[in-house]
Amino acid sequence: MSSFAALGFALVLAATNLASGFAIARAPYAYAFPRDHAAHDRYRTEWWYFTGHVKAKDGHTFGYELTFFRVGLEPHARHLMPGQSRWRASELYPAHFAITDETAHSFVYSRTLAREALGQGGASQSVLDVRANGWRLTGRKSGGRFMMHAAANEAGDAIDFVLTPQKPPAIHGIGGISKKGPCASCASHYYSFTRLTTTGTLRRSGVSRTVAGISWMDHEYGTDELQPGQAGWDWFSIQLDDRRELMLYRIRRKNGGVSPQSSGSLIGTSGSVRHVPLGEFTVSATGTWVSPHTHARYPSGWIVTANGLDRQLRLTPTLADQELVDASGGVTYWEGSVRVTDAKTGARLGVGYVELTGYAGAVTL
Numbered sequence: 001m002s003s004f005a006a007l008g009f010a011l012v013l014a015a016t017n018l019a020s021g022f023a024i025a026r027a028p029y030a031y032a033f034p035r036d037h038a039a040h041d042r043y044r045t046e047w048w049y050f051t052g053h054v055k056a057k058d059g060h061t062f063g064y065e066l067t068f069f070r071v072g073l074e075p076h077a078r079h080l081m082p083g084q085s086r087w088r089a090s091e092l093y094p095a096h097f098a099i100t101d102e103t104a105h106s107f108v109y110s111r112t113l114a115r116e117a118l119g120q121g122g123a124s125q126s127v128l129d130v131r132a133n134g135w136r137l138t139g140r141k142s143g144g145r146f147m148m149h150a151a152a153n154e155a156g157d158a159i160d161f162v163l164t165p166q167k168p169p170a171i172h173g174i175g176g177i178s179k180k181g182p183c184a185s186c187a188s189h190y191y192s193f194t195r196l197t198t199t200g201t202l203r204r205s206g207v208s209r210t211v212a213g214i215s216w217m218d219h220e221y222g223t224d225e226l227q228p229g230q231a232g233w234d235w236f237s238i239q240l241d242d243r244r245e246l247m248l249y250r251i252r253r254k255n256g257g258v259s260p261q262s263s264g265s266l267i268g269t270s271g272s273v274r275h276v277p278l279g280e281f282t283v284s285a286t287g288t289w290v291s292p293h294t295h296a297r298y299p300s301g302w303i304v305t306a307n308g309l310d311r312q313l314r315l316t317p318t319l320a321d322q323e324l325v326d327a328s329g330g331v332t333y334w335e336g337s338v339r340v341t342d343a344k345t346g347a348r349l350g351v352g353y354v355e356l357t358g359y360a361g362a363v364t365l
Contacts, residue, residue: 021074021075022042022043022044022072022075022223023042023043023075023223024043024184024185024187024222024223024224025043025177025178025185025187025188025189025221025222025223026177026184026187027174027175027176027177027187028175028176029175029176029177029189030176031169031171031176031189031191033146033169034127034128034139034141034146035126036189036191036219037127037128037139037146037219038123038124038125038126038127038128038129039070039123039124039125039130040125040189040221041070041072041075041091041123041125042075043072043189043221043222043223044071044072044075044222044223044224045069045070045071045072045221045222045223046069046070046123046219046220046221047067047068047069047070047218047219047220047221048067048068048128048130048137048217048218048219049065049067049217049218049219049220050064050065050066050067050150050163050215050216050217051063051064051065051215051216051237051335051337051353052064052161052196052198052213052214052215052216052353053213053214053215053239053337053351054161054198054202054211054212054213055211055212055213056202056209056210056211057209057210058209059103060101060103060104060209061102061103062099062100062101062102062103062202062204062211063099063100063102063318063336063337063353064097064098064099064100064159064202065096065097065098065109065335065353066095066096066097066098066135066137066150066152066159067095067096067097068093068095068123068130068132068135068137069092069093069094069095069096070091070092070093070123070130071091071092071093071094072090072091073090073091073092074090090116091115091116091123092113092114092115092121093113093114093115093116093120093121093122093123093130093131093132094111094112094113094114094132095111095112095113095114095132095133095135095152096109096110096111096324097109097110097111097112097135097152097154097157097159098110098322098324098335099157099159099202099204100318100319100322100336100337101204102318102319102337104204105319106319107319107321107322107336108157108204109324110154110155110157111324111326112132112133112135112154113132113133114131114132114133120132120133121133127139127140128140128148134153135151135152135153136149136150136151137149137150137151145164145165146164146165147162147163147164148162148163148164148196148217149161149162149163150163153203156203156204156205156206157203157204157205158201158202158203158208159200159201159202159203160200160201160202161198161199161200161215162198162199162200163193163196163197163198163215163217164196164197165193165195165196165197166195166196166197167193167194167195167267167270167271168271169191169192169193170191170192170193170194170245170247170265170267170271170273171190171191171273172190172191172192172247172263172264172265172273172275173187173190173263173275174275176189177189177190178190178220178263179261179263180222180230180251180259180261181227181230181251181259181261182261183224183227185223185224186224186227186261187222188220188221188222189220189221189222190218190219190220190222191218191219191220192216192217192218192219192237192247192265193215193216193217194216194237194239194245194247194267195214195216195239195243195245196214196215196216196217197212197214198211198212198213198214198215199211199212214239214351216237216239216245216353218237229253229254229255230251230252230253230254230259231252231253231254231358232251232252232333232356232357232358232359233249233250233251233252233262233355233357233358234249234250234252234283234299234354234355234356235247235248235249235354235355235356236248236249236264236283236302236304236315236352236353236354237352237353237354238304238313238315238340238350238351238352239340239350239351239352240340240349240350241348241349241350242269242349242350243269244266244267244268244269245266245267246264246265246266246267246276246304246306246309246313247264247265247267248262248263248264248276248281248283248304248306249262249263249264250262250278250283252358258278260278261278262278263275263276263277263278264276264281264306266306266307266308266309274308276306276307276308280306280307281304281305281306281307282303282304282305282306283302283303283304284302284303284304285299285300285301285302286300286301286302286303286314287299287300287301288300289317289320289321291321291323291325291334291360292321293323293325294323294325294332294360296323296332296359296360296361297359298323298334298356298359299356300317300320301314301315301316301317302314302315302354303315303343311342311343311344311349312342312343312344313340313341313342313343313349314340314341314342314343314346315338315339315340315352315354316338316339316341317336317337317338317354318336318337318338318339319336319337322334322335322336322337323360325360331357331361332360332361333355333356333357333358333359333360334354334355334356334359335353335354335355335356336353336354337351337352337353338351338352338353338354339351339352340352
C-alpha cells in the first residue's frame with residue numbers, strides 16, 4: 001500500500017468521529033428505486049457491498065468480494081469554492097477487492113482509496129455510478145430490468161461482471177431502518193439484492209476464465225451506527241438452493257455479550273421479507289482459526305438456526321485464511337466464502353459469505 005493510501009485510510013478512521021452535521025437514519029423511511037441505488041451524501045458513511053460464488057466451464061470455482069465505500073468528511077461540501085485547492089476533498093472512497101480461489105485453495109485481496117480530487121473517485125447522487133481509481137460500479141435499466149456492472153483490476157487479478165437481480169430489493173429492519181444500538185441515531189438504511197445472476201470474466205494470477213454464478217449485494221447508508229461499548233459484528237449471508245436467502249448480524253459488545261438490536265431477514269422465494277429479531281435465531285461457532293498474519297482468533301465454522309427454517313444449517317469456510325489485513329493501521333477483518341450444508345445429514349443446502357470484524361482490533365463506524 002502506498003503512503004498516500006495509508007494516510008487516506010487513517011483519515012477514514014478519523015472521519016468516523018465527525019458525525020456532526022450529517023443526517024441520521026430515521027423511521028419511517030420510504031425507499032425510492034432506482035434513486036436509492038445511488039449515493040446519499042446527507043449521511044456520513046455508505047457502502048455498496050458485493051459477495052458471490054462463480055464457476056468456470058472447467059469446474060473451477062471462486063468466491064469474490066468487491067466493496068465500494070463512501071465516507072463523508074464534511075456534510076454537503078461536494079463543490080470547491082473559489083480559491084480552494086483541487087486536492088481538497090469532502091469525501092473519500094475506499095474500496096476492497098478479494099478473490100477466494102476455492103479450487104486452488106488460495107486467497108488474494110487488494111485495497112484502494114480515492115479522493116474526489118482530480119477525478120480519482122466519486123459517486124453520483126442521481127444514478128448508480130461509483131468510482132475508485134479505475135474500479136467501478138454502475139447500474140442501468142435494460143429491457144425493463146435493472147442491471148449492474150461491477151469491475152475491479154489489481155495486477156493479475158480482476159473481475160468484470162454483469163449482475164441481474166432475480167428478486168426485488170429486500171428491505172431490512174422495521175420502518176425502513178436497521179437498528180444497530182439503543183440510541184436514536186444508532187441505525188442505518190439497509191437493503192439487499194439477495195440473488196443476482198452473475199456472468200462475466202474473472203482473472204486469477206493472469207489466467208482469465210468466463211464464469212457464471214450468483215451474488216449478493218448490500219447497500220447501506222447512515223451516520224452513527226456503532227457505539228463505544230460495541231466491539232464489532234458477525235454478519236452472515238446465506239443463499240439456499242431452494243431459492244430462499246437469510247441475512248443475520250450479531251453486534252458484539254466488548255463485555256462479551258451481543259447487542260439486543262442484532263437481527264436479520266429471511267427472504268422468501270418470491271422476494272417476501274420476514275424480519276428476524278435476535279430471539280428468533282442462534283449462531284454457534286464450531287471452531288476457531290488463529291491468523292498467522294495478525295494472531296487474531298476468529299470463530300471458524302457455525303451452526304445456524306432461525307425461525308422459518310426447518311433445519312439447522314452448518315456453515316464451513318471454503319478456505320480458513322480469508323483475512324484482509326490492513327498493515328497501515330486501518331480495519332483488518334475476515335470475509336470469506338462458506339459452504340452451507342444440513343447440520344445433521346451433511347447434504348448441500350447452498351452457499352454463503354461471512355464477515356467478522358473487531359477480532360483484530362475494535363471497529364468504530
